[in-house]
Amino acid sequence: MEYIESVHNDQIKTAIKLQTKKYQTKSGSYFLEGPHLIEEAVKAGVALKQLFITENHQDDHIVKQFYDQSIMISDQVANHLAATETNQGMFAIAPIPDVSLPAQLTGGWLLLDAVQDPGNVGTMIRTADAAGFAGVIIGVGTAWPFNPKVVRAMQGSQFHLRLVQAPMADAIKQLQAEQAPVYGTLVNDAAVDYRTIQPTATFGLIIGNEGAGMDPALSSQTTANLVIPIPGHAESLNAAIAAGILMFHFVA
Amino acid sequence: MEYIESVHNDQIKTAIKLQTKKYQTKSGSYFLEGPHLIEEAVKAGVALKQLFITENHQDDHIVKQFYDQSIMISDQVANHLAATETNQGMFAIAPIPDVSLPAQLTGGWLLLDAVQDPGNVGTMIRTADAAGFAGVIIGVGTAWPFNPKVVRAMQGSQFHLRLVQAPMADAIKQLQAEQAPVYGTLVNDAAVDYRTIQPTATFGLIIGNEGAGMDPALSSQTTANLVIPIPGHAESLNAAIAAGILMFHFVA
Incomplete structure (x- = not known):
């Protein structure tokens, strides 16, 4: 598994850019933070594009499922990615779903x-x-x-x-x-x-x-x-x- | 009417301190911002302890009602007192109401x-x-x-x-x-x-x-x-x- 320890890494810079609508629209992706939200995504069948984890998460079942998309990051990088004071050690890039008006509206x-x-x-x-x-x-x-x-x-x-x-x-x-x-x-x-x-x-x-x-x-x-x-x-x-x-x- | 143009004025420092519970409890007062909220207070019969206004508010009816409590402030002081980006030109110090448990609870x-x-x-x-x-x-x-x-x-x-x-x-x-x-x-x-x-x-x-x-x-x-x-x-x-x-x- 790749390991990133610098906040200047291009993949980390890309993840940070995913906070803006402009870049989200361009890439068709957005950013998820924390195991709970990522677990919900996976349960709903979302195909994660990338998964960033700190060392203590390496045995999580989600990492096994998305091993090819997983990248290990240092605590420093995790703190850099986190919006909150205490980073939760797991971040993902997920595809933005189809937001077009469906042919039928039921419910x-x-x-x-x-x-x-x-x-x-x-x-x-x-x-x-x-x-x-x-x-x-x-x-x-x-x-x-x-x-x-x-x-x-x-x-x-x-x-x-x-x-x-x-x-x-x-x-x-x-x-x-x-x-x-x-x-x-x-x-x-x-x-x-x-x-x-x-x-x-x-x-x-x-x-x-x-x-x-x-x-x-x-x-x-x-x-x-x-x-x-x-x-x-x-x-x-x-x-x-x-x-x-x-x-x-x-x-x- | 007194005029304050420095943010270092003691009365302005006191008003700023009224953001904290400690000082609110000590003084029995809190801070109100904006004509709408101050109007509501006055309508409810609250006796304002102090009213700070910028020049453009000097003819307001509330200023007439609380003339002895009114102090004119510079725009710089108003910006200093304001929690929001654009100051609304009117601030007040109001008494904290009695928060003790009433003898009877109805409704x-x-x-x-x-x-x-x-x-x-x-x-x-x-x-x-x-x-x-x-x-x-x-x-x-x-x-x-x-x-x-x-x-x-x-x-x-x-x-x-x-x-x-x-x-x-x-x-x-x-x-x-x-x-x-x-x-x-x-x-x-x-x-x-x-x-x-x-x-x-x-x-x-x-x-x-x-x-x-x-x-x-x-x-x-x-x-x-x-x-x-x-x-x-x-x-x-x-x-x-x-x-x-x-x-x-x-x-x-």
């Missing part, structure tokens, strides 16, 4: 319209995964899901559901062609209390930008616009909290 | 057991406020609510509900003395689906530590332990998301 779909905060996007994807959604549509202006901060917050949910990058309008059109309801979230007079909506097998749920909310232009294309009545004094809910409450309403 | 109460992340604590308090809860009990090991990161995430909810610092056991005992149910959140065989619980006027809801969950020792003191069934593949929900789903179940 629950979360549509993210210009949700900017990477932590929010990751938490919403994790929540959609927990709620049993089929996938998440990443609209224009929404944080790229393979951004390291999103990856950290997703906690492996990218291996459980489908991530799709598509304009909101395209995804809405596709769901409507399948006779599925699409629910917007816009606070206006026509908005209906989410608790009155009966869940269906296939549907779309749009969550908008943290500050500005959903693009009002989309509201003419939705089946209904939902609102969470706020009995208290806070002006609004955090976008990820609102998304969580709505998604779990759709859990049968 | 919904969120009990935070060792919730460590300040952003999570702030978001949960904001959500409790939106859900119309009467207050939040800050247990041992839970982030101090006047920590600047909690204050940012609360978005003024400290002016709408009661914040109480007390050991979980004391708050549970008090609620039970009032015949009110206390719901824990612990994933075990005895846990019940939250959707089966009928909301009551007064109740307690305990949310535990992000990683370890609620202290199991508390489960013997609760009326029931609730669980959110997860139909999907994610192992768990983010603590603030789980808290949001549960709190909005209790919204009548």
